[in-house]
Amino acid sequence: LVMLLHVYLQILPPDGIEHLKLELWWPLTGKFAVAVFFLVTGFSLSVGFLNTGNAALVVRMVFGRYFRLIIPVFATCALTSAFMNAGLFMPVEARPDMMGAYYSFEPTLAHLVRFALFDVIFDYSTAQSYAPPLWVISFEFFGSLIIAAMLLGVGDPARRPAMYLAALIGLYLYHPWFALFVLGIVSVRLRDVLKQHATPAAGGYLMVLGCTLSVLFGENPYTLSLAAFLFFLGAFQLPVALAFFSNRASRALGEISYPLYLLHVPVSFVVGLPIYVAANGDPWLQMAAAGLAVFASLVAAVIFIPVNTAAMSASRWVGKRAAALILRPAPATGSS
Template identity: 25%
Template sequence: MRGICCFIVIIDHCINFYKPDIRFTGMSGVGGEFRRLIAWTPLNIIYSGIAPVCIFFILSGFVLSLKFNQSHDNKIIFSGVVKRYPRLILPILASMIIMYCVYFLLYHYTGYNMNLTFWEAITQALYFAPFEHTALTNYALWTISYEMYGSFLVFALLSFFGSHKYRILFYSIVFLFLYINNSFYSLFVFGMILSDMFVHGKCSFTAYARIIFLVLGIIFVTTPYQRDGVELYRGMYSYISYFDGVEYKTLYQLFMLTGSMLLFCSLCGSNIAELILNKKPFQYLGKISFPLYVMHATILTVVTWVLKNTVSEVSLTNFLVTFFGTVVLCFMISSLFEKYIDVPAIKISSKLSKKLSEKYF
């Protein structure tokens, strides 16, 4: 699931960089009709990059609490806290150093300046990405600060309430507070709740309920994002105009939170979903998903420069060829990154947590 979500994020970013007008709804002719068909229906899920991020956050809450929910061993919480920073930041640090080197060579040989110093690459990786909600040179890393704080929120709730008889009630109070405030952090807590229910056999939805969750979830998460060239309140999403007293950005965030939770519920514990997602292509995609996420910005920057200096106007054919080339390149580099950087980072963080656990437990 994580791999599929990451792939959708890459499609989103490829369109942003290579051919933004693929989303434009005001164009004429057959191309315009085709664009509107996608933009104003759930088909736009293929390039809607925010919903996958919401799924990432639910997955984190679900997975980080899973082992504790199975064993109620406090060592797991301690281990999770110790591992989280190095597990995330070591690959991010490597990706930022690679980004700096690539940008340095790009500037040296072409004069194309991305304005990234070595010190900025290091500080963005070690501090700004995990601890500040701020724009970064590697734009995809805006999620990491949410991941970091969301992870610690999960561990804090587990340590306070994880073994309590009424833990679901306590989790739900925290969840509702965050959800009412339209916070991404509500998704981490939702993942925790679902994980607890899953472990204790309470996450069994009927087939009809799953279908309803799936349909409503897709409708909500494909709500058009507010951006240049995209007309809002149109097509299937004209119903949003009934909420014209609420700022669109606020509504959009609420639909993303709600839709992603419904989608996750439709898949969690589903035999069909498990059968599909256990296929080798999806397993491979999941394995390289984090390297793919942290590395694709560097790759897209270089490919964008090549594309803009090769053709004066990017046609649909140019876009498709460039997109498939980008995907192949991303997969190749991410596979190497996963083998030589991501896996060692996991081993280092695990060894660190093991040593500290043996010392303090």
């Protein structure tokens, strides 16, 4: 969804498409999808601990998270740097005005290493970015630390709801995106409550309400966070939605979702933008350029699956060893 929004509405928009007001169609509201992604992160990184109480799961996540995020990011940035150095990106002056702000930096090796390993998390700048969607990486990294702090420092939200409520209010006021990670934790328990006390139809109502809020209030992060939370919670309660999001096609898209998110902008600049500019305002050729960019992005994401797999393996390797070291039992002392 984020890819379609970026390609068809922002990078390669056919002339006249603005009259369709596609940004009001909730599936194409890119930040709505990102908000749901943050909720999924909170849910998936906490459900194991909440079900087992195994602190090692959280410690593994904390120490492995950087590698899980950064290995695909570095690969994406390296590929984009190679594209830029090979002259595959159109000169800034030849692009449409809205695309001139991107990829105008010098793609040196030092720039690549600093941005991909440090700046993407700790000092992000869109003007220096190898892929504009990388703005989420900082939120993902610090959101993961918030998840760990809540699980290890506070515990189960069912046992300490007041502390979770206080954390949610504070984070929501600071930045609602961070509150989504805690809402993901809370969703683990709310899912069980809904299953016990609400009908499946309630899930549908929650999803409709979430979609409606996202359309009415656009990309305002405060209302959008609430809208995404309602939609996310409702999907657990409505069987047909749960089946849709867990079917084979959805799982296949889930496998390539992270590489696709990272790669679709640079691929669109290389594959689609030259055709888009050459179309000289012809909407059909512009749509063809966008369609080709989408297809090429999907292919690139599939090719990148081994990189994503390597990131998961590295994350688990680092996390397991860190947990084994930190949680190692203290040696027994002899008694006299």
